[in-house]
Amino acid sequence: MPRAFTPKVVTANALREGDAVWLTPEDDWSRDIARAELIEDEAVAQDRLLFAQAQADRVVGVYLAEAAPGPDGPEPVHFREAFRTRGPSNRAHGKQARR
């Protein structure tokens, strides 16, 4: 049996700054995962991934990451993705510094 598709977001690093960004439903890139498009269908996911890969002038290293619906929008599932939404745990740098 093929494994059931779990919801995903499209993520990458910004070309200039190098930080984590997520693809929004408006075809834009956000630094806030909560504004990302949560994709529930595998075919759509592949389609959005191709779209994102074509944006090489803005982002680098595009991939699909597991995410789950949360009260404010998509939330990371894996701890690696959670760190990408915040920044390092030893210094208050990265995204956590902007909040």
Place this chain on the structure above:
Amino acid sequence: MYRYSEFDTAFVRERAAQFRAQVARRLDGSLTEDEFKPLRLMNGLYLQLHAYMLRVAIPYGTLSGAQMRQLAMIARRWDKGYGHFTTRQNVQFNWPRLEDVPDMLGALADVGMHAIQTSGNTIRNVTADHFAGAAADEIADPRPYAELLRQWSTDHPEFQFLPRKFKIAVTGAEADRAVIRAHDIGLQLVERDGARGFRVLIGGGLGRTPMIGKVVRAFLPEADLLPYVEAIVSVYNLLGRRDNKYKARIKITVHETGIDEMRRRIEARFAEIRPEFTGIDREILAGIAAQFAPPDWVARDPAPFHAARAADPVFRAWADTNVAPHRRDDHAIVSVSLKTPGATPGDATAAQMEILADLAAAHAYDELRISHEQNVVLPHVPRAALPKLHAALKAAGLGAANIGLVSDIIACPGMDYCALATARSIPVAQEIATRFEALRLEHEIGPLKIKISGCINACGHHHVGHIGILGLDRAGVENYQITLGGSGAEDAVIGTRSGPGFAYDEIVPAIERLLLAYLALREGPDETFLMAWRRVGLAPFKAALYGPHDTAERADAA
């Protein structure tokens, strides 16, 4: 200290200018990422979890005060005010913006530094004993040879696309402070019948398949160094596997080919190319060696040192742990700990870098070193200056008296920065250090090397830690595997896995149980953790980690 020749300067400036044009072409869309990535990696620029990271080589770990000050300037101007010193005697800046990197490379070139070959399948930064040129126990300063190797390997046309990266370490002493047995090539200066030469090891390495290097030549006349190293790399370049990234390092080539057959091939290649080395390398080496002449020693009465040591217990504790014997009795080698409990191992702020540069100018002939253990070393300090130096370090928050002790932990960046990581390492190091500080057991426990890696690549050298910790991802949760009894010194050995791993919140208590067990079973304070391990083996430590009854159950669950 080595100063760049006109050729060196022109070369690094040209590379920085080329990279400026490459970045511009990436940003205007004329280069794709696939085209740009190998170019940025050739210049030490990685893309990590939260940002780009620029890795700058510190050849054989040696820095002048001016170079350290420039690193501070770069950290402040283009990064977030700090740098991270690594186990490969490099410094990493964690937050550069892509378009600033050409300026950073230009600023490095201004002080004779670069980021070339700090990535890619090339010969990487040549590392050396951080006490080189100062140690009481060395035959000679190995850094002229390391610099010769740096010049030879930089942009070497034959070796830009090796099967995999290639690391060389050099030492001039029997006591191995450069972990030469865990390098692709390890070189140790030795003497035989009054002649100087090298003991040459190949095939050491950590990572997925850890191996201790094997002796390929017990005595290589010193004049044959370059052709012989070239022969080794050339044989590896042909023989090394390119079909499987995990089997591409020379350690696997040596393992699969056998050391005797490797030796036969290397010697054959050496005989072939030796005549091509007609002596220019010797002239260049002589020129380099002249630049590594020791400073003009200032003889000073060490009385202030003895007086302070007798009067001040804080100074005494620091002097007894952080100060090592120098080749001159009236001088000493000072290790400045970047491991104040709670701090990130290897991190130094711009302000600390500047203070260290000032102190090097005032007390240490303007020279600094970065150790693979992620500390800063002032290699030549008159003993008379030690009390003043210690006071200044203490005031700057750099006075931790913990070199070689439980809180002097090697930790790679792990998942706080590194894109390859499977778990975090830094917070584990921070918590172990603060826990043992609170227990006040550090000096009681004595010499101990804990080394932590955030993935199997083993940048934190966990296999050769007396206690090694490897962070893994087990079903979406951080999990930490312990290895025991490793050593990266002259008695190098790969540690033994203790058993199933521990969750993030279990790992620090596990290390605590392990060390309390050691204190209970050792024969006395003179029996170090490593000695005790070698005497009693795994069983008592396993019991301490998993409990006498719990072991089988946990092993099943793993």
